[in-house]
Amino acid sequence: MKLALPAIVFCLGVMSLLPALAQETLPAWNEKSSKRAITAFVERVTNPSSPDFVPPEERIAVFDNDGTLWSEQPMYVQMAFALDRVKALAPQHPEWQRTQPFQAALEGDFAALAASGEAGLMQLIMATHAGMTTEEFSQIVQQWLETARHPTLQRPYTECVYQPMRELLEYLRTAGFKTYIVSGGGVEFMRPWTEKVYGIPPEQVVGSSIKVEYQWRDGQPALVRLPAINLIDDKAGKPVGIHQQIGRRPIMAFGNSDGDFEMLEYVTSGPGPRLGVLIHHTDAQREVAYDRHSHVGRLDRGLVEAPTRGWVVVDMQQDWRQIFPVTSE
Amino acid sequence: MKLALPAIVFCLGVMSLLPALAQETLPAWNEKSSKRAITAFVERVTNPSSPDFVPPEERIAVFDNDGTLWSEQPMYVQMAFALDRVKALAPQHPEWQRTQPFQAALEGDFAALAASGEAGLMQLIMATHAGMTTEEFSQIVQQWLETARHPTLQRPYTECVYQPMRELLEYLRTAGFKTYIVSGGGVEFMRPWTEKVYGIPPEQVVGSSIKVEYQWRDGQPALVRLPAINLIDDKAGKPVGIHQQIGRRPIMAFGNSDGDFEMLEYVTSGPGPRLGVLIHHTDAQREVAYDRHSHVGRLDRGLVEAPTRGWVVVDMQQDWRQIFPVTSE
Numbered sequence: 001m002k003l004a005l006p007a008i009v010f011c012l013g014v015m016s017l018l019p020a021l022a023q024e025t026l027p028a029w030n031e032k033s034s035k036r037a038i039t040a041f042v043e044r045v046t047n048p049s050s051p052d053f054v055p056p057e058e059r060i061a062v063f064d065n066d067g068t069l070w071s072e073q074p075m076y077v078q079m080a081f082a083l084d085r086v087k088a089l090a091p092q093h094p095e096w097q098r099t100q101p102f103q104a105a106l107e108g109d110f111a112a113l114a115a116s117g118e119a120g121l122m123q124l125i126m127a128t129h130a131g132m133t134t135e136e137f138s139q140i141v142q143q144w145l146e147t148a149r150h151p152t153l154q155r156p157y158t159e160c161v162y163q164p165m166r167e168l169l170e171y172l173r174t175a176g177f178k179t180y181i182v183s184g185g186g187v188e189f190m191r192p193w194t195e196k197v198y199g200i201p202p203e204q205v206v207g208s209s210i211k212v213e214y215q216w217r218d219g220q221p222a223l224v225r226l227p228a229i230n231l232i233d234d235k236a237g238k239p240v241g242i243h244q245q246i247g248r249r250p251i252m253a254f255g256n257s258d259g260d261f262e263m264l265e266y267v268t269s270g271p272g273p274r275l276g277v278l279i280h281h282t283d284a285q286r287e288v289a290y291d292r293h294s295h296v297g298r299l300d301r302g303l304v305e306a307p308t309r310g311w312v313v314v315d316m317q318q319d320w321r322q323i324f325p326v327t328s329e
Numbered sequence: 330m331k332l333a334l335p336a337i338v339f340c341l342g343v344m345s346l347l348p349a350l351a352q353e354t355l356p357a358w359n360e361k362s363s364k365r366a367i368t369a370f371v372e373r374v375t376n377p378s379s380p381d382f383v384p385p386e387e388r389i390a391v392f393d394n395d396g397t398l399w400s401e402q403p404m405y406v407q408m409a410f411a412l413d414r415v416k417a418l419a420p421q422h423p424e425w426q427r428t429q430p431f432q433a434a435l436e437g438d439f440a441a442l443a444a445s446g447e448a449g450l451m452q453l454i455m456a457t458h459a460g461m462t463t464e465e466f467s468q469i470v471q472q473w474l475e476t477a478r479h480p481t482l483q484r485p486y487t488e489c490v491y492q493p494m495r496e497l498l499e500y501l502r503t504a505g506f507k508t509y510i511v512s513g514g515g516v517e518f519m520r521p522w523t524e525k526v527y528g529i530p531p532e533q534v535v536g537s538s539i540k541v542e543y544q545w546r547d548g549q550p551a552l553v554r555l556p557a558i559n560l561i562d563d564k565a566g567k568p569v570g571i572h573q574q575i576g577r578r579p580i581m582a583f584g585n586s587d588g589d590f591e592m593l594e595y596v597t598s599g600p601g602p603r604l605g606v607l608i609h610h611t612d613a614q615r616e617v618a619y620d621r622h623s624h625v626g627r628l629d630r631g632l633v634e635a636p637t638r639g640w641v642v643v644d645m646q647q648d649w650r651q652i653f654p655v656t657s658e
Contacts, residue, residue: 057530134572178532191576201386202576203507203532212572214565214591221595223572230573236543243463243541243552244559245574247520247531262543262550269550 026171028164028322034277034314038168041275045251046175052273054251056176061252062206062242062263063169065183065190067297068256068279069198070161071150073288075296077157078189081144083108085128093127102127126227129186130210133222138192145193155327158197163325165254165279169198172252180250182206182242184234184259188225206241208233238263256281257297264302264311276311278302283317355500357493357651363606363643367497370604374580375504381602383580385505390581391535391571391592392498394512394519396626397585397608398527399490400479402617404625406486407518410473412437414457422456431456455556458515459539462551467521474522484656487526492654494583494608498527501581509579511535511571513563513588517554535570537562567592585610586626593631593640605640607631612646 029035045054066072086096086105096102101120104112113120129137150160169179181190181200187207194200209230212223233241239262242250253260253267256279264276280299281290291299306313316323358364374383395401415425415434425431430449433441442449458466479489498508510519510529516536523529538559541552562570568591571579582589582596585608593605609628610619620628635642645652 057524060532187573187576195386203389203574205576209573212569214568214595221568221591221598223568239543239550239552240541244516244538245532247516247534266543266550 026164026167028167028320030319030321032319034312034319037312038275038277041252041273042172042175045273054273058248058251059172059175059177060180060246060248060250061172061177062180062182062246062250062254062267063165064255064257064260064263065181065185065207066256067281068162068254068260069165069169069181070157071153071287072297073281073290073294074151076185077160078185080148080151080157081141081189082124082128084144084148085140086124089128122229125186126210129188130225130227133217133224134188134212135222137188137225141189141192153324155324155329158193159325159327159329161197161325162279162320163322164320166198166325168254169200173199177252178204180204180206180242180246182233182238182253182263184208184232184238186210187233206233206245208237234259236262239266242266251275253277254279255302257299258301259297261302261305265309268309268311276306276309277314278306278311279314280316282315283320283323285317286323287316289317355493355496357496357649359648359650361648363641363648366641367604367606370581370602371501371504374602383602387577387580388501388504388506389509389575389577389579390501390506391509391511391575391579391583391596392494393584393586393589393592394510394514394536396610397491397583397589398494398498398510399486400482400616401626402610402619402623403480405514406489407514409477409480409486410470410518411453411457413473413477414469415453418457451558454515455539458517459554459556462546462553463517463541464551466517466554470518470521482653484653484658487522488654488656488658490526490654491608491649492651493649495527495654497583498529502528506581507533509533509535509571509575511562511567511582511592513537513561513567515539516562535562535574537566563588565591568595571595580604582606583608584631586628587630588626590631590634594638597638597640605635605638606643607635607640608643609645611644612649612652614646615652616645618646 026035044050044052045059047053063069066076083105086102090096090106096106101113101116101124104116105124145156145158148157149155150157153160172179179200181194183190185207187205187209190205190207191202194205195202211226211228211230213226215222215224231237231241249270250267251273252275253264254277255264268274268276281288283289290297291303355364373379373381376382392398395405412434415431419425419435425435430442430445430453433445434453474485474487477486478484479486482489501508508529510523512519514536516534516538519534519536520531523534540555540557540559542555544551544553546553560566560570578599579596580602581604582593583606584593597603597605610617612618619626620632
């Protein structure tokens with residue numbers, strides 16, 4: 001059978017329209033320089049006749065999670081989870097009523113909690129995150145997310161994600177990018193829900209981790225979570241996590257704090273076209289305004305060096321038409 | 330513009346033919362029970378009306394490398410690489426002429442090398458695999474592969490891959506699978522060439538690794554390889570490597586030695602349809618026949634337990650029409 005020429009022309013026309021349609025999206029972004037810098041970069045690296053064309057397999061974009069894809073104020077979501085887990089497990093641990101940092105966690109005494117320092121935090125994490133199988137932990141996370149609500153936004157945490165960033169993830173995937181999360185948060189705390197919420201599958205989530213061991217449990221092989229650190233995927237640990245799991249240098253990186261500095265530095269110092277983007281929390285009305293003096297998601301060096309390094313700084317208040325998605329509740 | 334009906338029919342016809350054409354391949358496999366077991370499984374999990382249908386995002390297949398995708402006899406390719414590197418680096422290390430295990434490596438004294446045990450092996454690996462940046466190491470591997478030749482097959486190592494397995498990788502990808510390598514070999518020794526040779530990108534290679542550190546070198550940020558083990562991705566380490574990098578349980582696993590036992594066990598003990606496959610090296614004429622008594626790629630427990638566990642055992646001599654691809658030389 002012969003294919004009529006008009007039909008071929010029609011087919012090619014439809015095909016060439018598809019990317020263009022997708023690129024007209026990002027409706028939650030205002031038409032300002034940040035959006036233009038991002039879309040111009042994507043057009044440069046995806047246009048086959050551009051000198052900066054990057055083949056699809058090299059189009060890797062990495063995103064911090066806390067403060068970049070979802071809200072990290074007034075405390076990291078995983079910290080809220082750990083505190084709730086301490087409460088849930090307290091009946092099995094009567095000694096926690098009079099042992100720090102558990103007593104502080106149970107009493108909501110954040111000053112005492114802070115005073116317990118990094119060692120105290122690690123104790124809380126290990127007591128609530130280790131000892132079970134990986135599948136049990138995944139279930140615990142999913143069950144918690146179903147009922148937990150953000151303390152000020154009063155909605156499920158998975159609806160405290162940034163709508164402009166969700167659009168950006170989708171936009172990049174349509175342009176042939178593989179999108180990865182590279183977070184200081186626990187990889188197992190994110191994997192159960194990132195596919196549904198961000199369209200990012202478990203294998204494209206890089207994060208901090210504790211060690212696991214292959215054991216038999218109840219007549220079945222299982223991976224058991226051990227109370228020992230495997231990787232802290234923060235600061236200089238982020239390029240390490242990227243290297244271990246992705247094995248090649250991404251060409252775009254998105255972060256919001258100085259914990260993302262080395263990731264942006266690593267990504268943008270490679271050869272060829274590169275883009276680093278920092279999300280600056282400037283919107284006290286619709287979210288929280290914070291940077292240099294925040295104890296969560298502190299951003300100082302990044303703001304100072306962004307101009308000379310050519311990193312885009314997204315001003316949430318100016319650049320984002322909408323912050324959160326419409327809630328389901 | 331209106332699309333003529335014949336043109337639509339033609340388009341749909343071509344589209345529906347594509348998967349069928351792909352599934353008629355595997356020409357290097359004889360029409361025997363092994364091939365039929367594999368293709369029947371793939372049809373079961375990809376047919377949307379099958380009760381065993383698996384959505385594309387869950388279709389993950391993992392492959393051991395040494396002895397499963399390429400030849401591991403008379404010694405692991407990475408060991409040949411390490412020995413060549415000792416020779417290349419010897420002028421900078423005059424002390425190696427009289428220090429074991431280096432002296433044995435330089436003299437090709439395999440008895441003395443074996444006598445140095447695991448500790449000796451580790452010394453060789455660290456001396457040849459650490460100290461440089463990840464990018465420098467990748468270059469060293471690529472340059473070595475360009476000139477090194479397999480001692481008996483007399484061809485580049487990247488042409489000592491198994492043609493039936495390359496076809497199988499492609500067949501699975503056409504059926505919507507993500508194909509991963511999960512090897513005891515070094516992840517950085519594989520990533521530079523697996524995309525070209527197997528169609529498997531760096532991010533889908535899981536392997537043993539040494540630690541890396543983010544440092545400044547020559548005014549640029551770089552990841553430097555440290556002489557310290559990060560993960561031994563062998564035996565019970567394989568499910569751990571899978572969990573860390575992939576984050577969900579694959580549904581198909583291919584191996585050839587008892588080093589793959591736990592991987593097959595982990596993969597095939599999950600819920601839903603699962604398939605484990607062992608490649609049995611039975612072909613003394615076209616390759617090497619070995620199993621229970623081999624010091625490289627020993628296969629004993631796997632052979633004993635395969636029947637009760639329902640694992641397919643591929644008989645290379647019977648099942649494979651062709652072993653290696655046509656060489657480029």
